[in-house]
Amino acid sequence: MIVTQEETMPRHRRAALLATSTMVAATAVAGSLASDPRSSYYASLRKPSWTPPGSAFPLVWSALYTTIAATTGPTLAELREADTKTQDWEAAGYLCATTVNLALNAGWTWVFFRARNPGLSAAWAATLTLSSVGLVQRTFQVKMARGVALAPYAGWTAFATALSTAIWRMNR
Numbered sequence: 701m702i703v704t705q706e707e708t709m710p711r712h713r714r715a716a717l718l719a720t721s722t723m724v725a726a727t728a729v730a731g732s733l734a735s736d737p738r739s740s741y742y743a744s745l746r747k748p749s750w751t752p753p754g755s756a757f758p759l760v761w762s763a764l765y766t767t768i769a770a771t772t773g774p775t776l777a778e779l780r781e782a783d784t785k786t787q788d789w790e791a792a793g794y795l796c797a798t799t800v801n802l803a804l805n806a807g808w809t810w811v812f813f814r815a816r817n818p819g820l821s822a823a824w825a826a827t828l829t830l831s832s833v834g835l836v837q838r839t840f841q842v843k844m845a846r847g848v849a850l851a852p853y854a855g856w857t858a859f860a861t862a863l864s865t866a867i868w869r870m871n872r
Contacts, residue, residue, distance in 0.1 A: 716777035
């Protein structure tokens with residue numbers, strides 16, 4: 701007997717994984733469309749000595765986006781599996797928190813590279829960091845291992861906040 705993936709993974713799990721993976725992919729595409737680390741604008745900015753090389757960003761973000769999809773999908777599915785009103789609200793809240801976080805994530809690139817507004821991008825990054833910490837906390841409450849796996853995302857967004865703030869201060 702051949703067991704198909706449909707038989708091994710319930711529909712709600714597939715739906716949650718598809719939803720979060722699609723959201724993460726859209727975020728990555730939106731960010732990629734806006735970013736241009738080789739632009740004359742970015743090259744003209746003074747940056748702190750601890751700015752990572754441009755080649756590091758796509759590598760780090762690829763790993764982080766993979767982790768976001770791999771942790772939020774199963775977490776959302778687990779919240780949806782419980783058949784209680786409380787869990788329904790928690791699942792809706794988690795999906796909303798994930799959506800807001802990814803919108804902030806994609807938006808930062810547009811503010812920094814396209815709007816060329818380092819001050820606003822620093823504030824945007826700080827908001828993204830708070831959102832990322834909240835998403836990690838929500839994920840951790842459902843499954844500790846997933847929250848731990850997602851924690852580097854919050855760390856990286858905190859680093860991005862520090863870097864954005866330093867760039868803003870150096871280029872006022």
